[in-house]
Amino acid sequence: MLTTLLTRIKQKHRTYPFPDKKPLLPERFRGLPDADCSKCDSGCDECVKACPVNALSKKENQELLIDLGRCLFCLDCTEACPRGAIHFSNIYSLSSAHRKDLIWSNTGPFKPKAVLDKKRRKLFQRSLKLRQVSAGGCNACEADINVLNTPFFDLSRFGIQFVASPRHADGILITGPVTQNMHDALIKTYEAVPDPKIVIALGACAISGGLYSDHAEATGIPSSIPVDLYIPGCPPHPFTILDGLLHLLGIKPNEDKRD
Amino acid sequence: MNTFEQCMIQNSQPVPLERIPCLDSAVFRNRIIRKTENHERIVSFFGNKNTAGQIVLFAVMTEKDGLSVTSTKPGDTFESLTPSCPQFHWFERELAETWSLNIINHSWMKPLRFCSPLSNKTDVQAVHPIGEADYFQVEGQEIHEVAVGPVHAGIIEPGHFRFQCFGENVLHLEISLGYQHRGVEKALLNGPDKKTLHYMETVCGDSSIAHGTAYCQLMEGLNHCFPSARAQMLRGIMLELERVANHVGDLGAMANDVGYLPTASYCGRLRGEFLNMTAFICGNRFGRSMLCPGGIRFDIDPNGIEKLFSWISKVYEDTQAAVELLWNSPSVLARFEGTGTLSLKTVRELGIVGVAARACGLEEDVRSNYPSGINRFVHIPVSTWNTGDVFARGFVRWLEIQRSVSFIKEQIQHLVEGPIIKRQVPLQADQFIVSLVEGFRGEIVHAAVTDHQGRFKTYKITDPSFHNWFGLAYAMRNQEISDFPLCNKSFNLSYCGHDL
Numbered sequence: 241m242l243t244t245l246l247t248r249i250k251q252k253h254r255t256y257p258f259p260d261k262k263p264l265l266p267e268r269f270r271g272l273p274d275a276d277c278s279k280c281d282s283g284c285d286e287c288v289k290a291c292p293v294n295a296l297s298k299k300e301n302q303e304l305l306i307d308l309g310r311c312l313f314c315l316d317c318t319e320a321c322p323r324g325a326i327h328f329s330n331i332y333s334l335s336s337a338h339r340k341d342l343i344w345s346n347t348g349p350f351k352p353k354a355v356l357d358k359k360r361r362k363l364f365q366r367s368l369k370l371r372q373v374s375a376g377g378c379n380a381c382e383a384d385i386n387v388l389n390t391p392f393f394d395l396s397r398f399g400i401q402f403v404a405s406p407r408h409a410d411g412i413l414i415t416g417p418v419t420q421n422m423h424d425a426l427i428k429t430y431e432a433v434p435d436p437k438i439v440i441a442l443g444a445c446a447i448s449g450g451l452y453s454d455h456a457e458a459t460g461i462p463s464s465i466p467v468d469l470y471i472p473g474c475p476p477h478p479f480t481i482l483d484g485l486l487h488l489l490g491i492k493p494n495e496d497k498r499d
Numbered sequence: 500m501n502t503f504e505q506c507m508i509q510n511s512q513p514v515p516l517e518r519i520p521c522l523d524s525a526v527f528r529n530r531i532i533r534k535t536e537n538h539e540r541i542v543s544f545f546g547n548k549n550t551a552g553q554i555v556l557f558a559v560m561t562e563k564d565g566l567s568v569t570s571t572k573p574g575d576t577f578e579s580l581t582p583s584c585p586q587f588h589w590f591e592r593e594l595a596e597t598w599s600l601n602i603i604n605h606s607w608m609k610p611l612r613f614c615s616p617l618s619n620k621t622d623v624q625a626v627h628p629i630g631e632a633d634y635f636q637v638e639g640q641e642i643h644e645v646a647v648g649p650v651h652a653g654i655i656e657p658g659h660f661r662f663q664c665f666g667e668n669v670l671h672l673e674i675s676l677g678y679q680h681r682g683v684e685k686a687l688l689n690g691p692d693k694k695t696l697h698y699m700e701t702v703c704g705d706s707s708i709a710h711g712t713a714y715c716q717l718m719e720g721l722n723h724c725f726p727s728a729r730a731q732m733l734r735g736i737m738l739e740l741e742r743v744a745n746h747v748g749d750l751g752a753m754a755n756d757v758g759y760l761p762t763a764s765y766c767g768r769l770r771g772e773f774l775n776m777t778a779f780i781c782g783n784r785f786g787r788s789m790l791c792p793g794g795i796r797f798d799i800d801p802n803g804i805e806k807l808f809s810w811i812s813k814v815y816e817d818t819q820a821a822v823e824l825l826w827n828s829p830s831v832l833a834r835f836e837g838t839g840t841l842s843l844k845t846v847r848e849l850g851i852v853g854v855a856a857r858a859c860g861l862e863e864d865v866r867s868n869y870p871s872g873i874n875r876f877v878h879i880p881v882s883t884w885n886t887g888d889v890f891a892r893g894f895v896r897w898l899e900i901q902r903s904v905s906f907i908k909e910q911i912q913h914l915v916e917g918p919i920i921k922r923q924v925p926l927q928a929d930q931f932i933v934s935l936v937e938g939f940r941g942e943i944v945h946a947a948v949t950d951h952q953g954r955f956k957t958y959k960i961t962d963p964s965f966h967n968w969f970g971l972a973y974a975m976r977n978q979e980i981s982d983f984p985l986c987n988k989s990f991n992l993s994y995c996g997h998d999l
Contacts, residue, residue, distance in 0.1 A: 243824070243827065244761060244824060244828075247761065247765075247820045247821065247824055248761060250817070250820060251765050251768075251817060251820070251821065254768050266775065266778040266779050266782060267779070268778070268779070268780075268781060268782035268797065269778065269782050270782050270783070270788075290693065291693075292693045292694045292697050293694075293697075312697060312787070313783070313787075314697065314787065314788045315788045315796060316693065319796075328782075371650075372653075372654040372655075373650055373657075374654075374655065374656045374657055374679075374994075375657070375678075376678075376679050376680075376681050376995070377656065377679075377704070377995070378701040378702070378703060378704030378995050379656055379703065379704040379705045379993065379994075379995060380701070380704030380705060380707070380785045380787075381704070382654050382655065382656065382704075383704065383705055383748075383785075384784065385654050386654045387767070387770075387771055387774075389767070390764070390767030390768050390770075390771060391764050391767065391768050392767075392768045392771055402653070402654055404651075404652040404653065406650070416679070417681065419678065419679060419680055419681055420629075420680075421612075421613055421614075421629040421677050421678045421679075421680055421998075422649065422657055422678050422679070424629075425649045425650055425657065425678065429650050451694060451697050451698060451701060452681050452682075455681060455682045455685075455686060456682065457614070457680055457681050457682035457685075458681055458682075474701075474787065475704070475784075475785065477784070478771075
């Protein structure tokens with residue numbers, strides 16, 4: 241008993257004061273991409289060709305587009321670029337309510353908005369229960385969602401909880417490219433959640449199919465399931481996930497999205 | 500054993516395809532049955548089609564001093580091995596499904612992943628809709644059936660579980676998977692290409708480094724471009740960090756399932772620390788983008804080494820304190836001991852690998868039995884226990900955490916200088932290669948056959964979960980159904996690694 245108590249004292253209080261304090265991210269963290277296309281040779285499209293998921297596209301006027309909904313945040317484009325023009329910044333706040341806002345461009349600002357309509361925000365802001373549905377996810381996204389329940393992130397202090405039954409849930413959080421074999425189960429789970437409800441697509445697979453987008457075995461989230469929040473990454477960092485959830489519920493204002 | 504009947508192979512070293520003997524089906528079967536009687540085990544059993552369009556089956560088995568491979572051309576039908584060797588149960592169901600091979604006298608033939616044959620690339624509608632199959636049923640008064648999943652409790656991948664119960668007592672559990680099937684192996688054919696490495700990192704996301712290493716080793720074996728000693732050491736460090744992070748997480752999850760919250764909370768946080776160490780080296784908590792054929796993509800400087808060393812020392816102290824609470828709490832031990840026991844005999848018959856096998860005293864560990872990379876130079880002792888229960892699976896994890904941490908601390912201080920990446924050249928044509936890595940769950944096997952142009956004609960992935968799911972079903976016999984979550988966590992098997 242004494243050892244148990246002593247251990248408790250030694251393990252200390254570990255909850256990180258997010259969002260009041262900026263998150264601790266590793267130095268080599270790969271967040272929002274950035275590119276200086278003034279360095280590009282005309283006609284060069286090495287980065288576009290190197291991308292394993294076709295997330296990059298180049299327009300004629302040196303405009304580079306990167307679809308964060310597809311991006312794996314790997315190194316293939318940065319290594320392929322002969323001029324070293326592309327790199328990843330440490331900006332972790334990437335979530336958006338609109339799929340089109342996930343497209344980063346070197347010519348305009350990246351300002352994705354993620355907030356629920358007033359009615360649902362009011363309903364869910366202080367208590368949100370989610371059912372997680374893995375539909376072909378590789379267990380990396382799932383693992384970093386699970387991490388939010390540890391004392392370090394302490395998700396429940398925001399009133400957000402993961403529950404076992406969709407009947408107890410206010411929404412679903414989908415990971416994976418939605419395999420053909422999970423398609424019906426996903427629809428049934430969605431339908432079992434009482435209205436009004438929310439849907440979150442987490443990770444490149446759920447948002448765009450990711451690596452599996454051209455697989456006949458992966459169907460993607462059916463159009464009958466409207467998505468309220470997209471959280472990009474492969475997998476997204478737990479702080480990216482938490483940040484997305486807090487923006488959605490209006491707990492963290494969207495104004496400080498690029499801090 | 501007649502040398503014409505088999506070809507000896509080494510981990511990650513190719514042999515020309517023509518050197519693999521092709522036996523008559525009956526001889527092939529008898530050999531395998533004899534070997535399993537002598538406690539040898541199937542490592543991987545898979546098919547491909549030769550240039551004449553005939554199905555060829557390859558069986559890779561353990562040997563006293565390495566691995567062996569033989570093949571056979573079964574024609575349209577193959578007499579099942581399962582009645583004599585239960586460890587072939589799932590392999591043969593897989594063969595029937597992916598190659599439309601008629602396997603006769605199989606004990607319980609039914610779909611495994613509910614997927615279409617491998618040759619069918621566009622129409623992937625499975626012959627059987629997912630989950631629709633004959634389930635084993637017990638009949639009698641007061642017998643009831645409990646069906647769980649595919650969407651089941653917690654933040655977890657999907658699978659379907661059917662329990663045949665008498666009161667609280669489980670007579671039999673049947674596990675039906677396939678929900679995660681993404682067509683990975685189909686997509687790897689004719690590779691490697693720019694997507695291949697990324698597939699490997701997502702075959703089973705919590706084992707990105709282990710599956711990635713298995714692939715890189717296989718590539719390096721096929722083109723003889725081996726990474727530098729520094730790259731091998733850093734790969735070894737990443738693999739052990741992955742193991743420690745997962746084992747710490749598993750111990751926390753097991754504590755949670757018996758309601759012992761102190762260790763559950765501490766280990767949840769500590770697992771994150773180990774993942775952050777991985778991210779400290781390569782920017783991603785799961786080691787994504789760390790590996791590439793020919794070496795690694797991130798190096799570590801002296802300051803980084805110093806930081807990592809003191810960080811892991813501190814976190815290890817906390818881990819030790821958190822985990823040892825388990826072994827000193829009678830209420831935890833009462834739930835762990837004698838729960839979900841697998842006997843040594845069952846483990847051998849089912850061909851169980853990894854932590855679950857070592858928990859029965861079997862010294863099954865790729866790192867010492869078929870070492871590759873840094874493990875050829877630095878030995879990590881095999882950790883075993885002998886009770887085969889939940890306690891043993893937990894305790895073996897703890898022993899492994901200790902050994903992995905001391906390996907990391909030693910290696911990080913003795914990193915040799917050198918380049919971290921070497922240029923790769925095209926792969927050799929018409930080769931057969933098997934690459935093994937001890938992932939945190941157990942033996943990960945990648946096997947490939949290259950065609951005339953040195954492209955993948957076959958790429959077979961065998962995750963340890965493929966061997967072990969049936970072990971979990973077996974461990975549940977005569978257990979209380981309420982112990983299922985605990986037993987499940989003590990195995991912690993992969994759904995996507997199985998479904999591919």
